[in-house]
Amino acid sequence: MNCEICEQIKNRKGLIYEDQDIAAMLAQKPTAVGHVYIVPKKHIPILEQVSDPIIGRMFAKANKISMSCFESIGVQGTNLLIQNGLPAGQHHNHCILHVIPRKEGDGLNLAWQPKQLTEEEMSTAEIQIKENTGQVGIFEKEKEKPAEIEKPEEIQEEEEDYRIKELERLP
Amino acid sequence: MEGITPEQLAAIQQQCIFCQIGAGKVASRKVYEDEHVIAVLDINPANPGHILVITKKHYFVMPQIPDEEVEHIGKISKQLSQVLLRTLKLEGTTIFIANGVAAGQKAQHFMMHIIPRKEGDEIGIQISQRQISDKDYDKIHKALLKGVEKSLGKISGLEKESEETEEMEERAEEAEIIKEKEEETKPKILVDKTKKRSKTDVFGAHQAKPSGKSKKKKKEDKDVSLDEIAKVLGA
Known part of the structure:
Protein backbone atom coordinates (compact mmCIF):
# COMPACT_ATOMS: atom_id res chain seq x y z
CA MET A 1 0.00 0.00 0.00
CA ASN A 2 1.58 3.20 -1.14
CA CYS A 3 -0.15 6.11 0.54
CA GLU A 4 1.66 9.42 0.92
CA ILE A 5 -0.53 10.36 3.86
CA CYS A 6 0.08 7.11 5.76
CA GLU A 7 3.77 7.61 5.02
CA GLN A 8 3.70 11.12 6.47
CA ILE A 9 1.80 9.94 9.59
CA LYS A 10 4.48 7.28 10.05
CA ASN A 11 7.48 9.57 9.72
CA ARG A 12 5.68 12.35 11.66
CA LYS A 13 6.77 15.09 9.29
CA GLY A 14 5.06 18.39 10.01
CA LEU A 15 2.90 16.84 12.73
CA ILE A 16 1.04 19.43 14.81
CA TYR A 17 -1.56 17.32 16.61
CA GLU A 18 -2.15 13.65 17.26
CA ASP A 19 -4.43 11.40 19.29
CA GLN A 20 -5.48 7.74 19.06
CA ASP A 21 -7.46 8.18 15.86
CA ILE A 22 -6.57 11.49 14.30
CA ALA A 23 -3.44 13.27 13.09
CA ALA A 24 -3.03 16.85 11.91
CA MET A 25 0.00 17.79 9.86
CA LEU A 26 1.33 20.48 7.61
CA ALA A 27 0.74 19.69 3.93
CA GLN A 28 4.01 18.94 2.15
CA LYS A 29 2.69 20.49 -1.06
CA PRO A 30 0.54 23.28 0.36
CA THR A 31 -1.93 25.35 -1.61
CA ALA A 32 -1.40 28.20 0.89
CA VAL A 33 1.02 28.97 3.70
CA GLY A 34 0.00 26.90 6.72
CA HIS A 35 -2.19 24.44 4.81
CA VAL A 36 -3.02 21.63 7.26
CA TYR A 37 -4.29 18.09 6.63
CA ILE A 38 -6.52 16.57 9.28
CA VAL A 39 -6.73 12.84 8.69
CA PRO A 40 -7.82 9.59 10.28
CA LYS A 41 -4.66 7.70 11.27
CA LYS A 42 -6.00 4.50 9.78
CA HIS A 43 -5.79 4.25 6.02
CA ILE A 44 -9.32 5.29 5.06
CA PRO A 45 -9.65 6.37 1.43
CA ILE A 46 -13.11 7.93 1.39
CA LEU A 47 -15.22 10.01 3.74
CA GLU A 48 -18.08 7.51 3.94
CA GLN A 49 -15.79 4.95 5.58
CA VAL A 50 -14.71 7.25 8.40
CA SER A 51 -16.76 6.47 11.52
CA ASP A 52 -19.18 9.10 12.84
CA PRO A 53 -17.30 9.79 16.09
CA ILE A 54 -14.01 10.21 14.24
CA ILE A 55 -15.35 12.54 11.56
CA GLY A 56 -16.99 14.56 14.33
CA ARG A 57 -13.72 14.92 16.17
CA MET A 58 -11.84 15.72 12.97
CA PHE A 59 -14.13 18.72 12.54
CA ALA A 60 -13.72 19.84 16.15
CA LYS A 61 -9.91 19.66 15.87
CA ALA A 62 -10.02 21.42 12.51
CA ASN A 63 -11.92 24.25 14.13
CA LYS A 64 -9.32 24.58 16.90
CA ILE A 65 -6.45 24.43 14.42
CA SER A 66 -8.20 27.00 12.29
CA MET A 67 -8.27 29.32 15.32
CA SER A 68 -4.56 28.69 15.88
CA CYS A 69 -3.93 29.78 12.30
CA PHE A 70 -5.57 33.13 13.04
CA GLU A 71 -3.43 33.62 16.10
CA SER A 72 -0.06 32.11 15.30
CA ILE A 73 0.49 32.63 11.58
CA GLY A 74 -1.55 35.79 11.20
CA VAL A 75 -4.10 34.87 8.57
CA GLN A 76 -7.45 36.58 8.03
CA GLY A 77 -9.63 33.60 7.27
CA THR A 78 -9.69 29.85 6.75
CA ASN A 79 -11.46 27.39 4.53
CA LEU A 80 -12.35 23.90 5.66
CA LEU A 81 -12.63 21.57 2.73
CA ILE A 82 -13.25 17.91 2.02
CA GLN A 83 -12.78 16.81 -1.56
CA ASN A 84 -14.76 13.63 -1.53
CA GLY A 85 -14.09 11.54 -4.63
CA LEU A 86 -12.23 12.13 -7.88
CA PRO A 87 -14.73 14.56 -9.47
CA ALA A 88 -14.36 16.71 -6.36
CA GLY A 89 -10.61 16.85 -6.91
CA GLN A 90 -9.47 14.36 -4.26
CA HIS A 91 -5.70 14.03 -4.79
CA HIS A 92 -4.84 11.39 -2.23
CA ASN A 93 -6.07 7.89 -1.59
CA HIS A 94 -6.79 8.92 2.02
CA CYS A 95 -9.66 11.00 3.38
CA ILE A 96 -8.45 14.52 4.23
CA LEU A 97 -10.12 17.46 5.92
CA HIS A 98 -8.17 20.48 4.67
CA VAL A 99 -7.66 23.63 6.70
CA ILE A 100 -6.58 26.30 4.23
CA PRO A 101 -5.43 29.62 5.71
CA ARG A 102 -6.53 32.65 3.71
CA LYS A 103 -5.43 36.24 3.26
CA GLU A 104 -6.98 39.06 1.25
CA GLY A 105 -5.62 38.92 -2.28
CA ASP A 106 -3.89 35.55 -1.87
CA GLY A 107 -4.95 34.62 -5.39
CA LEU A 108 -6.74 31.43 -4.38
CA ASN A 109 -10.12 31.00 -5.93
CA LEU A 110 -12.34 28.57 -4.09
CA ALA A 111 -15.60 30.17 -5.19
CA TRP A 112 -18.05 28.74 -7.68
CA GLN A 113 -20.38 30.08 -10.33
CA PRO A 114 -24.02 29.60 -9.29
CA LYS A 115 -26.34 27.81 -11.69
CA GLN A 116 -29.84 28.98 -12.53
CA LEU A 117 -32.22 26.12 -11.94
CA THR A 118 -35.93 26.09 -12.67
CA GLU A 119 -38.47 25.78 -9.85
CA GLU A 120 -39.15 22.26 -11.05
CA GLU A 121 -35.50 21.23 -10.94
CA MET A 122 -35.24 22.61 -7.43
CA SER A 123 -38.35 20.79 -6.19
CA THR A 124 -37.24 17.52 -7.77
CA ALA A 125 -33.91 17.73 -5.96
CA GLU A 126 -35.66 18.72 -2.73
CA ILE A 127 -38.09 15.80 -2.83
CA GLN A 128 -35.45 13.25 -3.82
CA ILE A 129 -33.07 14.29 -1.05
CA LYS A 130 -35.73 14.73 1.62
CA GLU A 131 -37.01 11.21 1.05
CA ASN A 132 -33.60 9.85 1.95
CA THR A 133 -32.65 11.83 5.03
CA GLY A 134 -34.60 9.62 7.45
CA GLN A 135 -31.43 8.05 8.84
CA VAL A 136 -29.49 11.31 9.10
CA GLY A 137 -28.78 12.29 12.69
CA ILE A 138 -28.58 8.71 13.92
CA PHE A 139 -24.92 8.25 14.67
CA GLU A 140 -22.64 5.29 15.28
CA LYS A 141 -21.40 4.92 18.84
CA GLU A 142 -17.76 5.40 19.78
CA LYS A 143 -16.91 1.68 19.74
CA GLU A 144 -16.77 -0.24 16.50
CA LYS A 145 -19.64 -2.55 15.73
CA PRO A 146 -19.04 -6.25 15.04
CA ALA A 147 -18.77 -7.05 11.37
CA GLU A 148 -22.01 -9.07 11.13
CA ILE A 149 -24.25 -6.07 11.64
CA GLU A 150 -22.77 -4.45 8.55
CA LYS A 151 -24.12 -7.21 6.27
CA PRO A 152 -27.21 -5.48 4.90
CA GLU A 153 -24.94 -2.82 3.45
CA GLU A 154 -23.15 -5.19 1.11
CA ILE A 155 -24.64 -3.74 -2.04
CA GLN A 156 -23.42 -0.30 -1.11
CA GLU A 157 -19.94 -1.59 -0.48
CA GLU A 158 -19.58 -2.76 -4.06
CA GLU A 159 -20.28 0.76 -5.13
CA GLU A 160 -17.67 2.05 -2.72
CA ASP A 161 -15.11 -0.50 -3.80
CA TYR A 162 -15.37 0.83 -7.31
CA ARG A 163 -14.57 4.29 -6.07
CA ILE A 164 -11.68 3.07 -3.97
CA LYS A 165 -10.22 1.36 -7.01
CA GLU A 166 -10.47 4.58 -8.92
CA LEU A 167 -8.55 6.31 -6.17
CA GLU A 168 -5.95 3.60 -5.96
CA ARG A 169 -5.05 4.25 -9.54
CA LEU A 170 -3.74 7.64 -8.52
CA PRO A 171 0.05 7.84 -8.55
CA MET B 1 -20.70 34.81 21.98
CA GLU B 2 -19.37 36.73 24.94
CA GLY B 3 -19.69 40.49 24.74
CA ILE B 4 -23.20 40.59 23.33
CA THR B 5 -26.22 41.35 25.43
CA PRO B 6 -29.32 39.20 24.94
CA GLU B 7 -31.05 42.25 23.45
CA GLN B 8 -28.31 42.74 20.89
CA LEU B 9 -28.43 39.05 20.01
CA ALA B 10 -32.18 39.17 19.54
CA ALA B 11 -31.79 42.16 17.23
CA ILE B 12 -29.11 40.38 15.20
CA GLN B 13 -31.23 37.26 14.90
CA GLN B 14 -34.19 39.26 13.71
CA GLN B 15 -32.12 40.76 10.91
CA CYS B 16 -30.35 37.55 9.96
CA ILE B 17 -32.08 35.73 7.15
CA PHE B 18 -30.42 32.45 8.13
CA CYS B 19 -31.69 32.69 11.71
CA GLN B 20 -35.14 33.26 10.22
CA ILE B 21 -34.75 30.17 8.04
CA GLY B 22 -33.58 28.18 11.06
CA ALA B 23 -36.62 29.30 13.03
CA GLY B 24 -38.92 28.37 10.14
CA LYS B 25 -40.05 31.99 9.73
CA VAL B 26 -38.81 32.21 6.14
CA ALA B 27 -39.75 29.66 3.50
CA SER B 28 -36.97 27.35 2.40
CA ARG B 29 -36.47 24.00 0.73
CA LYS B 30 -35.71 22.10 3.88
CA VAL B 31 -34.25 18.62 3.51
CA TYR B 32 -33.21 17.92 7.10
CA GLU B 33 -33.60 19.40 10.56
CA ASP B 34 -32.58 18.57 14.14
CA GLU B 35 -32.07 20.50 17.38
CA HIS B 36 -28.77 22.09 16.26
CA VAL B 37 -28.95 22.52 12.51
CA ILE B 38 -31.20 22.87 9.53
CA ALA B 39 -30.24 21.72 6.04
CA VAL B 40 -31.81 23.49 3.06
CA LEU B 41 -31.19 23.62 -0.67
CA ASP B 42 -29.03 26.59 -1.68
CA ILE B 43 -31.03 28.99 -3.85
CA ASN B 44 -27.85 29.74 -5.82
CA PRO B 45 -26.58 26.19 -6.26
CA ALA B 46 -23.23 25.24 -7.78
CA ASN B 47 -24.94 22.03 -8.88
CA PRO B 48 -28.47 20.64 -8.43
CA GLY B 49 -28.85 19.29 -4.89
CA HIS B 50 -26.39 21.78 -3.34
CA ILE B 51 -27.13 21.71 0.40
CA LEU B 52 -26.54 24.42 3.00
CA VAL B 53 -26.21 23.32 6.59
CA ILE B 54 -27.06 26.23 8.89
CA THR B 55 -26.78 26.36 12.68
CA LYS B 56 -30.00 27.26 14.43
CA LYS B 57 -28.09 29.47 16.84
CA HIS B 58 -26.54 32.61 15.45
CA TYR B 59 -22.79 32.20 15.02
CA PHE B 60 -20.83 34.60 12.82
CA VAL B 61 -17.92 32.26 12.31
CA MET B 62 -17.04 28.68 13.14
CA PRO B 63 -14.58 29.45 16.00
CA GLN B 64 -17.56 30.64 18.06
CA ILE B 65 -19.27 27.26 17.92
CA PRO B 66 -18.81 24.90 20.92
CA ASP B 67 -16.99 21.62 20.32
CA GLU B 68 -20.00 19.30 20.64
CA GLU B 69 -21.90 21.30 18.07
CA VAL B 70 -18.94 21.28 15.67
CA GLU B 71 -18.72 17.50 16.08
CA HIS B 72 -22.41 17.25 15.31
CA ILE B 73 -21.96 19.37 12.19
CA GLY B 74 -19.10 17.10 11.07
CA LYS B 75 -21.17 13.95 11.45
CA ILE B 76 -24.12 15.53 9.67
CA SER B 77 -21.86 16.57 6.77
CA LYS B 78 -20.77 12.99 6.24
CA GLN B 79 -24.31 11.62 6.38
CA LEU B 80 -25.80 14.26 4.09
CA SER B 81 -22.93 13.73 1.67
CA GLN B 82 -23.79 10.03 1.72
CA VAL B 83 -27.45 10.81 1.02
CA LEU B 84 -26.45 12.97 -1.96
CA LEU B 85 -24.13 10.29 -3.36
CA ARG B 86 -26.83 7.63 -3.21
CA THR B 87 -29.90 9.58 -4.28
CA LEU B 88 -28.36 11.69 -7.03
CA LYS B 89 -26.01 8.89 -8.20
CA LEU B 90 -22.92 11.01 -7.82
CA GLU B 91 -19.24 10.21 -7.90
CA GLY B 92 -18.26 12.82 -5.36
CA THR B 93 -19.16 15.69 -3.07
CA THR B 94 -17.37 18.83 -1.93
CA ILE B 95 -17.78 19.90 1.68
CA PHE B 96 -16.86 23.53 2.15
CA ILE B 97 -16.78 26.05 4.99
CA ALA B 98 -15.55 29.65 4.77
CA ASN B 99 -14.39 31.53 7.87
CA GLY B 100 -14.02 35.24 7.29
CA VAL B 101 -14.32 37.51 4.25
CA ALA B 102 -10.79 36.64 3.11
CA ALA B 103 -11.94 33.03 2.82
CA GLY B 104 -15.00 33.98 0.78
CA GLN B 105 -17.58 34.16 3.57
CA LYS B 106 -20.45 36.34 2.41
CA ALA B 107 -23.14 35.87 5.04
CA GLN B 108 -23.07 36.94 8.68
CA HIS B 109 -24.05 33.45 9.79
CA PHE B 110 -22.04 30.23 9.86
CA MET B 111 -22.89 27.73 7.16
CA MET B 112 -21.49 24.64 5.55
CA HIS B 113 -21.89 23.75 1.87
CA ILE B 114 -22.30 20.20 0.62
CA ILE B 115 -22.00 20.27 -3.14
CA PRO B 116 -22.82 17.35 -5.43
CA ARG B 117 -19.98 16.66 -7.89
CA LYS B 118 -19.81 14.88 -11.20
CA GLU B 119 -16.89 14.29 -13.52
CA GLY B 120 -16.29 17.33 -15.71
CA ASP B 121 -18.79 19.64 -13.96
CA GLU B 122 -16.09 22.32 -13.86
CA ILE B 123 -17.57 24.28 -11.01
CA GLY B 124 -14.16 25.24 -9.61
CA ILE B 125 -13.01 24.75 -5.99
CA GLN B 126 -9.76 23.13 -7.07
CA ILE B 127 -6.71 23.44 -4.90
CA SER B 128 -3.20 23.46 -6.30
CA GLN B 129 -0.18 21.74 -4.83
CA ARG B 130 2.77 24.06 -4.50
CA GLN B 131 6.38 23.42 -3.63
CA ILE B 132 7.72 24.86 -0.42
CA SER B 133 11.32 25.11 0.81
Missing part, protein backbone atom coordinates in the same frame (compact mmCIF):
# COMPACT_ATOMS: atom_id res chain seq x y z
CA ASP B 134 12.33 23.03 3.83
CA LYS B 135 13.25 26.19 5.67
CA ASP B 136 9.82 27.78 5.19
CA TYR B 137 8.12 24.50 6.01
CA ASP B 138 9.96 24.21 9.32
CA LYS B 139 9.31 27.83 10.18
CA ILE B 140 5.55 27.53 9.68
CA HIS B 141 5.51 24.19 11.43
CA LYS B 142 7.16 25.68 14.48
CA ALA B 143 4.77 28.66 14.61
CA LEU B 144 1.68 26.57 14.11
CA LEU B 145 2.78 23.84 16.50
CA LYS B 146 3.14 26.42 19.24
CA GLY B 147 -0.34 27.77 18.57
CA VAL B 148 -1.94 24.35 18.40
CA GLU B 149 -0.23 23.21 21.59
CA LYS B 150 -1.96 26.10 23.33
CA SER B 151 -5.42 25.05 22.22
CA LEU B 152 -5.13 21.27 21.85
CA GLY B 153 -2.21 20.29 24.06
CA LYS B 154 1.14 18.77 23.22
CA ILE B 155 1.49 15.98 20.71
CA SER B 156 1.09 12.57 22.33
CA GLY B 157 -0.37 14.30 25.37
CA LEU B 158 -2.34 11.11 25.93
CA GLU B 159 0.57 9.25 27.45
CA LYS B 160 1.68 12.10 29.64
CA GLU B 161 -1.53 13.07 31.33
CA SER B 162 0.02 13.89 34.72
CA GLU B 163 2.73 16.07 33.28
CA GLU B 164 0.12 17.88 31.31
CA THR B 165 -1.72 19.30 34.28
CA GLU B 166 1.50 20.86 35.51
CA GLU B 167 2.29 22.14 32.10
CA MET B 168 -1.16 23.54 31.73
CA GLU B 169 -0.54 26.37 34.15
CA GLU B 170 2.81 27.13 32.61
CA ARG B 171 1.20 27.24 29.25
CA ALA B 172 -1.58 29.51 30.44
CA GLU B 173 1.01 31.95 31.71
CA GLU B 174 2.97 31.69 28.53
CA ALA B 175 -0.21 32.24 26.55
CA GLU B 176 -0.91 35.40 28.47
CA ILE B 177 2.53 36.82 27.73
CA ILE B 178 2.32 35.93 24.06
CA LYS B 179 -1.20 37.34 23.92
CA GLU B 180 0.00 40.65 25.27
CA LYS B 181 2.84 40.76 22.79
CA GLU B 182 0.61 39.85 19.90
CA GLU B 183 -2.24 42.09 20.85
CA GLU B 184 -1.20 44.91 18.54
CA THR B 185 -0.17 42.84 15.56
CA LYS B 186 -2.91 40.29 15.88
CA PRO B 187 -5.12 40.16 12.81
CA LYS B 188 -8.84 40.34 13.28
CA ILE B 189 -11.22 37.94 11.67
CA LEU B 190 -12.62 40.17 9.03
CA VAL B 191 -16.26 39.51 8.69
CA ASP B 192 -17.37 42.53 6.80
CA LYS B 193 -15.59 45.75 6.07
CA THR B 194 -18.49 47.67 4.65
CA LYS B 195 -21.11 47.23 7.35
CA LYS B 196 -19.24 47.97 10.50
CA ARG B 197 -21.92 48.58 13.07
CA SER B 198 -22.77 45.39 14.87
CA LYS B 199 -19.89 43.15 13.80
CA THR B 200 -17.01 45.31 14.84
CA ASP B 201 -18.78 45.67 18.14
CA VAL B 202 -18.89 41.95 18.52
CA PHE B 203 -15.33 41.31 17.53
CA GLY B 204 -14.13 44.39 19.36
CA ALA B 205 -15.70 43.15 22.55
CA HIS B 206 -14.19 39.75 21.85
CA GLN B 207 -10.69 41.04 21.71
CA ALA B 208 -10.95 43.64 24.42
CA LYS B 209 -10.84 40.87 27.00
CA PRO B 210 -7.60 39.00 26.51
CA SER B 211 -7.47 37.74 30.07
CA GLY B 212 -10.98 36.34 29.94
CA LYS B 213 -10.20 34.70 26.66
CA SER B 214 -7.05 33.00 27.81
CA LYS B 215 -8.87 31.75 30.87
CA LYS B 216 -11.38 30.23 28.55
CA LYS B 217 -8.57 28.68 26.55
CA LYS B 218 -7.27 27.09 29.69
CA LYS B 219 -10.65 25.66 30.44
CA GLU B 220 -10.85 24.25 26.98
CA ASP B 221 -7.48 22.60 27.51
CA LYS B 222 -8.96 20.87 30.50
CA ASP B 223 -12.04 19.84 28.59
CA VAL B 224 -9.97 18.30 25.87
CA SER B 225 -7.82 16.26 28.18
CA LEU B 226 -10.81 15.10 30.22
CA ASP B 227 -12.41 13.91 27.03
CA GLU B 228 -9.29 12.08 26.10
CA ILE B 229 -9.07 10.45 29.52
CA ALA B 230 -12.66 9.31 29.20
CA LYS B 231 -11.86 7.81 25.83
CA VAL B 232 -8.82 5.98 27.11
CA LEU B 233 -10.81 4.59 30.01
CA GLY B 234 -13.72 3.66 27.81
CA ALA B 235 -11.55 1.89 25.24
